Amino acid sequence: MATISEKQGISRRSVTIQSNLERNAFMFMRMSGIALLILAVGHMMIQHVLNSSTNLTIQFVAQQWNSWGWKIYDLLLLAFAIPHGINGLRNVLEDYVHNETAVKWINILLAIFVVATLLWAGYAILRFDATPFMD
């Protein structure tokens, strides 16, 4: 049966690719991208359009992080945005760096950076106590 795409000269053949790091990274970029469409664009709309950086204070941040809803939102945003961004940087770097040892080191250093950032900022959000900032 000729499908529409075959009539247009494009045929589709599905291939099964074994699960490996690069395939998972590829899938992660698409899936986290969909999550970030809601989380990151939502964050920009809420914090930078509905609210404005020009009247942002630490008290405002404390008021938001006084609720677990905002803490979870920001933790999710953190957990998707940092790996998505760093993996994007890795993809860009690998287009220009052709030395295999250098690529290996870039991967290791970027992975350490992702883990360190997630731990540092995740700990800050989780442990943040709003009481000193509330009047």
Place this chain on the structure above:
Amino acid sequence: MASLTLTIREAVRYRGRSGQISWIAHRISGLAILAFLVIHVWDTANAFFAPNIYAWSLALFKNPFFALGEVGVMAAILYHAMNGIRITILDFKPEWWIYQGRSAIIVWVMFFALFIPIAILMFSGLAAHCGEMAAVGDSCWRLPSLSEFPPSMFE
């Protein structure tokens, strides 16, 4: 390094039309967002680790130089989000590759339709802030010093 020079030269020379422009815009917007994001995340963590440094950075980021950067980040995020969805859809729907060019134009139209009103809103917020600062004899262009935010302010 040689391949980076080659990329920049070929980006100008190569006539890849809409797909190539989208590819370049996606890369540049992604790298711009990442540069901002890393600073933003480590800065925001200071709300917990060093609240006075965080309060100082919030004041600093109200300067029009940073406000302009914020509008730039907004543009980068909106384009990257729209174009990222296009890439994802086309990755899983090869049948739609014939719409490559058309979809790239739809992304640009959606981007400008969202970004222009948002940029106007953001700039009017900045103008209001500068007006308020001027009304009390201060200037929004003045860079606040860290000494204005002593660690004792949150004790």
